[in-house]
Amino acid sequence: MKWPGVFLLCSAAAFAQQENLVALKAARLFDGKASSLTAPGLVVVSGSRIVQVGGMPPASAKVIDLGDATLLPVFMDAHTHLSFNAQEFTPAGRSIAQGRTTAEFTLQAAENARKTLLAGFTTVRDLGASDYIDVGLRNAIQRGLTAGPRILSAVRGLGTAGGHCDPTTGYRPGFLPEPGPQQGVANSPDEFRAAVRYMVKAGADVIKVCATGGVLSLNNDVDSSQLTQAELNALVDESHAKGRKAAAHAHGDEGARRAILAGIDSIEHGSFLKEETLDLMKQRGTRFVPTLHALDSIMEGLKQGVQMDPRNVAKARKAGDSVMATFRRAVEKGVVIAFGTDAGVGAHGTNAREFRLMVQAGMPPIQALKSATSVDAELFGIAAETGTLESGKLADIVAVPGDPLADITSTERVFFVMKEGVIHRNDRK
Numbered sequence: 001m002k003w004p005g006v007f008l009l010c011s012a013a014a015f016a017q018q019e020n021l022v023a024l025k026a027a028r029l030f031d032g033k034a035s036s037l038t039a040p041g042l043v044v045v046s047g048s049r050i051v052q053v054g055g056m057p058p059a060s061a062k063v064i065d066l067g068d069a070t071l072l073p074v075f076m077d078a079h080t081h082l083s084f085n086a087q088e089f090t091p092a093g094r095s096i097a098q099g100r101t102t103a104e105f106t107l108q109a110a111e112n113a114r115k116t117l118l119a120g121f122t123t124v125r126d127l128g129a130s131d132y133i134d135v136g137l138r139n140a141i142q143r144g145l146t147a148g149p150r151i152l153s154a155v156r157g158l159g160t161a162g163g164h165c166d167p168t169t170g171y172r173p174g175f176l177p178e179p180g181p182q183q184g185v186a187n188s189p190d191e192f193r194a195a196v197r198y199m200v201k202a203g204a205d206v207i208k209v210c211a212t213g214g215v216l217s218l219n220n221d222v223d224s225s226q227l228t229q230a231e232l233n234a235l236v237d238e239s240h241a242k243g244r245k246a247a248a249h250a251h252g253d254e255g256a257r258r259a260i261l262a263g264i265d266s267i268e269h270g271s272f273l274k275e276e277t278l279d280l281m282k283q284r285g286t287r288f289v290p291t292l293h294a295l296d297s298i299m300e301g302l303k304q305g306v307q308m309d310p311r312n313v314a315k316a317r318k319a320g321d322s323v324m325a326t327f328r329r330a331v332e333k334g335v336v337i338a339f340g341t342d343a344g345v346g347a348h349g350t351n352a353r354e355f356r357l358m359v360q361a362g363m364p365p366i367q368a369l370k371s372a373t374s375v376d377a378e379l380f381g382i383a384a385e386t387g388t389l390e391s392g393k394l395a396d397i398v399a400v401p402g403d404p405l406a407d408i409t410s411t412e413r414v415f416f417v418m419k420e421g422v423i424h425r426n427d428r429k
């Protein structure tokens with residue numbers, strides 16, 4: 001009695017879905033992994049899934065013709081901070097931010113998430129937030145309370161006392177409560193294991209560690225290493241034991257090298273990586289997330305007269321002088337480059353500027369497109385579900401005007417965004 005009923009229900013659902021076929025047509029298509037575009041482009045969607053790529057649209061499908069455009073898998077960003085905003089990194093901005101409530105930051109983060117989605121990014125990693133805003137935002141988006149990308153949350157970046165991920169760095173002792181592993185600050189291998197466990201307990205999908213100094217913290221050298229080899233080994237081992245990837249913020253070479261030897265999954269920034277370290281990354285398959293957008297945004301802001309703390313300016317110039325050359329060498333050597341921007345340092349919703357910076361620094365446009373689609377999907381551990389336009393995958397599809405291989409800046413003019421079959425943007429209606 002039971003099984004025929006189930007069968008009938010399934011058949012009815014399948015029939016209803018077939019009736020709701022949507023065929024997206026455009027002049028060209030990039031599937032996320034091929035070495036060229038195909039023309040013309042066609043993707044057929046049923047519900048939240050892709051059911052056909054290429055060929056003729058089924059007679060029953062509703063056809064949306066996007067014209068002289070290119071269909072692509074939606075973009076991903078391996079490095080964002082949806083709850084941070086660029087203006088908070090100036091001395092004036094820091095003091096204004098101290099008066100804001102968590103609710104206000106959360107509402108701002110929701111707006112940042114919406115901008116990110118409409119710019120064509122439907123999956124991002126949030127590599128460090130405060131007050132669990134990233135976890136709350138991720139869950140609210142999943143529940144449909146607000147529109148935004150899928151978020152893989154880190155909860156907090158982990159680091160050592162006085163390091164880049166110690167939120168009290170730069171303030172006089174006693175001014176703020178001294179943080180411990182639950183707040184992301186650890187000082188031994190065992191404490192790093194405890195910190196990873198706390199982050200996972202709090203909802204972390206990915207673990208982030210600050211392996212070296214950073215640009216926007218107040219009192220450490222940008223390239224100093226901040227964890228011992230034993231601490232990094234413990235952190236990566238515990239992350240992997242919990243089924244989480246681990247990402248290391250690392251500008252300096254020594255800190256990055258230790259993280260790579262520990263088995264870290266990605267190096268974020270990598271401004272001062274030496275030849276041997278890039279070779280080690282290639283050998284080990286460690287992903288490089290260069291976040292060119294972040295330093296470019298800081299330098300652009302300085303040109304426009306943004307007043308930053310002189311300590312931050314000096315560190316930004318030092319890293320900025322080095323990162324493009326390091327990135328170029330990484331591309332030449334064939335290190336796998338994943339796409340990430342550090343959005344929050346630059347403006348949210350401008351994530352696609354990273355493409356033009358990558359191409360300016362010598363990366364072939366097709367490789368830049370792969371980095372934000374299939375390469376990121378693999379790094380995030382979600383390649384079975386999304387990251388390419390293939391039958392059976394989630395219907396995560398964007399369209400950009402013209403041919404992005406001829407003009408990579410067309411990625412900054414996304415005009416159509418579909419996430420899991422739902423159209424969030426279509427400017428060519």
Ligand SMILES: [Zn+2]
Pocket residue numbers: 214249250268269
């Ligand atoms: Zn960082």
Ligand SMILES: [Zn+2]
Pocket residue numbers: 079080081127342
């Ligand atoms: Zn960051």
